[in-house]
Amino acid sequence: MYNILVVDDEKTIRKGLIGFINWSYLDCNIVADVENGIAAKEILKSNHIDIVISDIKMPGIDGLELSKYIYENHHNVKIILYTGYSDFEYAKKAIKYGASDFILKPSTTKQITEVIKHVTKAIDVERAKDTRIKNLEFRLKDIDEKEKTDFIKDIINAYITNVEDIEKGIVSHKLDIGPYVVLLYKISNENQNDNLKKIMTFITLSLNDMQQYTFIYKHGVICSLIEAKGVSDDGRIKLIVERSKKIESFVKDFTESSITIGISNIRRKIMCCRKSVHEAEICLDRIFYGEQSIIVFSQINEIREIPNKSIDLDKIFEYIKNKKNSQAANEIEILFQNFESTKEPIDYIRATSISIYSKCLHVMKCHNLNLEDIFNGKNIYSNLLNSKSISNLKITTMEMVDSVINFTMCDSSNYIINNALAYIEENYERPIKLNDIANSIHVNSSYLSRVFKQKTGTTITQTLRKKRIEKAKDIIKTTKTKLYTIASMVGFDDPSYFSFVFKQETGMSPAEYKKTLQSSKIE
Numbered sequence: 087m088y089n090i091l092v093v094d095d096e097k098t099i100r101k102g103l104i105g106f107i108n109w110s111y112l113d114c115n116i117v118a119d120v121e122n123g124i125a126a127k128e129i130l131k132s133n134h135i136d137i138v139i140s141d142i143k144m145p146g147i148d149g150l151e152l153s154k155y156i157y158e159n160h161h162n163v164k165i166i167l168y169t170g171y172s173d174f175e176y177a178k179k180a181i182k183y184g185a186s187d188f189i190l191k192p193s194t195t196k197q198i199t200e201v202i203k204h205v206t207k208a209i210d211v212e213r214a215k216d217t218r219i220k221n222l223e224f225r226l227k228d229i230d231e232k233e234k235t236d237f238i239k240d241i242i243n244a245y246i247t248n249v250e251d252i253e254k255g256i257v258s259h260k261l262d263i264g265p266y267v268v269l270l271y272k273i274s275n276e277n278q279n280d281n282l283k284k285i286m287t288f289i290t291l292s293l294n295d296m297q298q299y300t301f302i303y304k305h306g307v308i309c310s311l312i313e314a315k316g317v318s319d320d321g322r323i324k325l326i327v328e329r330s331k332k333i334e335s336f337v338k339d340f341t342e343s344s345i346t347i348g349i350s351n352i353r354r355k356i357m358c359c360r361k362s363v364h365e366a367e368i369c370l371d372r373i374f375y376g377e378q379s380i381i382v383f384s385q386i387n388e389i390r391e392i393p394n395k396s397i398d399l400d401k402i403f404e405y406i407k408n409k410k411n412s413q414a415a416n417e418i419e420i421l422f423q424n425f426e427s428t429k430e431p432i433d434y435i436r437a438t439s440i441s442i443y444s445k446c447l448h449v450m451k452c453h454n455l456n457l458e459d460i461f462n463g464k465n466i467y468s469n470l471l472n473s474k475s476i477s478n479l480k481i482t483t484m485e486m487v488d489s490v491i492n493f494t495m496c497d498s499s500n501y502i503i504n505n506a507l508a509y510i511e512e513n514y515e516r517p518i519k520l521n522d523i524a525n526s527i528h529v530n531s532s533y534l535s536r537v538f539k540q541k542t543g544t545t546i547t548q549t550l551r552k553k554r555i556e557k558a559k560d561i562i563k564t565t566k567t568k569l570y571t572i573a574s575m576v577g578f579d580d581p582s583y584f585s586f587v588f589k590q591e592t593g594m595s596p597a598e599y600k601k602t603l604q605s606s607k608i609e
Contacts, residue, residue, distance in 0.1 A: 088112070088206050089133065092119040093126045093140035093152065103139065106195050112202055123147025127155060135163050137205055139189075142169040153183040162212070164205050168193070234259050235299040238311055241356065242268075242303070242363050252357055261356065263297070264315045267326055268350040268362035271308040271333070272370050274343050281341040282308075288336050292329050303363075307370075311359060319352050323382060330380045346373045349382045374432050375476055393434045397421065402487075403445045411491045415484055418442075422480040439470045439483045446490045453494045460489055461528055489528040502527055502537050506546065514553050515577050520546060554578070555591040562600050569596045 090109070094100045100119045109116060114137075118129050122144050129135065138156060142149035149167050156163050161184070168189035186205045189198055237255050240246045246255065255261075273285060286308060290300055296312050303309035314322040330347045337345040348369025350362035369381035402421070405414035425435050443466060450460065466486055473479035492501055505527045510518070523546065524531035538546050554576040561572050573584035588596050 088114045088136040088209060089117045090114050091117055091126060091129055091133075091135045091138045093121075093123065093138060093144070093149070094119075095121050095141065095144045097121065099141070103198070107198060107202070112199065112206065114202070114206070123149070123152040123155070126152055130156070130160055130163065135160070136209055137186075137202070138163060138165045140165060140167055142167045150183070153185050157183040164209060166201060166205060231299075234261060235301050237261070238299045238356070238359065239301050239303075239309075242309065242311075242359055244360065249357065256356060263311075263356050264313050265319070265322065265352050265354050266311055266313050266356075266359075266362075267322070267352055268359060268366050269310045269312060269326065269330065270303060270348045270363065270366040270370055271310075272346040272348075272373075273306050273308065273337070274345070281343050282306075284341060285333075285337055285343070285345070289333055292333050292336075309363065309366075311362075322352060323349065323384070327380060327382065334379060345379065346370055347380045348372075349380070351383050371432055372429075374474070375426055375429055393430055397438055399438070399441055399445075402442060406442075406445055406449055406487060406491060409491050409495045411488060411495075414487050414491065418480065418484050418487065422476060422483075426476055435476065435479065436471060436473065439473075439479055440467070442483055443467060443470055443486060446486055449490055449494060455493055460493055461486075461530075464528075485528070500541075502529060502534060503541050506534065506538060507549070510546075510550050510553055514550065514557060515575055517577060517579070518550060550577075551587055552591060555588055558584070558588065558596070559592070559599065562596065563603060569600075572596070 092100050092103055094103075100121075104116055104119060117133050117135060120126050120129060123140075124147055126138065126140070127147070130138075138152070140149045140152055147155070149169075153165050153167070156165055164186040165184065166187050166189060167185055168191060170191045186208060187201045189201050193201075237246075237259050241252060241255075246252055271285070271289065273282060282302075286300065286302075289308060289310060290298070293300070293310065293312060296314050298310055298312045300308065300310040312326065314325055326349055330349065334345055334347065337343055348366035350365040350369075353359070353362055365383040369383050369386070372381045372386065373379065402414055402417045405411075405417060421438070422435075424430075425438075466482070469482050470479065470486075473482060495501070506523050509523050509526050513522075520531050520535060524534045527534065535546060538544075538549075542549070558572050558576045561567055561575060562569075567575070569585075570581040573581040576584075578584035578587070585595050585597075588594075588599070592599060594602065
């Protein structure tokens, strides 16, 4: 679309030009028509105009002066002058002011249309050229920003450590970084690449009014080095926290991931950015202790990188060895409460749980127990080592100790069978799978099946069926409940299958059993 301004002191000529030309065919829009150059200048100041069609002779500011004004102030606007043969030599002077074409009086509609087509074609060429230049500028800017980001990334990753090399890089990349902070964003479900790309894009958009360098720091962690000039240090941190909350909200609402954000102290020298990253990493670690998901380094009360004191685990080990379940659980609870309050180093806390795990292995070995059998194939060691929070680590440690003590308190097979029977008693009315029972006892399903058969002479499936039929018989004896409802009450989805199993167990169908009971009452 091309916006047109028509200028002529004669209203009849203006309206005729507007009325006789098929402007929509030429993809043109008449923005205004005015009677002199003064009015034309006002329209040009307040509207986007592509083409001015002007008479050359007008009172006040004529077409030649208007051409000069446009040339000096609106160089992208094309001007077409229309004039008589007697004025043509005069009109040629307008060429030095960039007049694009002329319309001679009189001209046909076709001739005028051809002149306008010629000018719009020239505009198209210039627009295409401008677009190419802008695209090239954007590409060059992107390349420049990427090179700067890669340079900062290399410093942070310690690929560039020499001070002289860093200083040369700052000069060559024209880096003028003022006060800055480093943010680390730790993403869960980072294997979902689409989510990571969305989050990266949203981070960039959320910080687009600040100078920023954002990149993948390591697996599942995004890093931003952000300038925030023109505000105080406190104001800068406050602004960054506000943006971080928006990023956190986006991740929560629009992806299947969660995010933790660590914010470093403010620094002014790019050479110190590795220290900023270390501070942000410490912030990320604080989530282990159950702190909020956005952590500012300057607001952390205490940072402990070495243990406060050596922990004595002998009491816990003694309780495990002597099968004192509640005492062991209590000591572990106290231990982790101390860890949480003193913010002991995370690796030290995990190592303590691994020590308790080692003691459990020793106890199991003494009782000829198999790790796989007790923990149902779960990799307890890996779970302890990779726990995301102190509360999760405590629960895993306590469950591990509880299982080991329960298995060693008496004959482990009796423990398994008693707990399996208890589970069946409590859950017979709903669908039960072998794995459900095994998981509740923390044993391997195949081990459970084998031990149960050896000790009881029957399978878990047979035991469950027998329990359900016994319960069904009790309901038939004591209530007038419909048989299909009874089937559902004792864990059968299909009434027909319930009848089939009932007959297998009792030798008669539920209806026949009910009649037998009624006959007994009559007698």
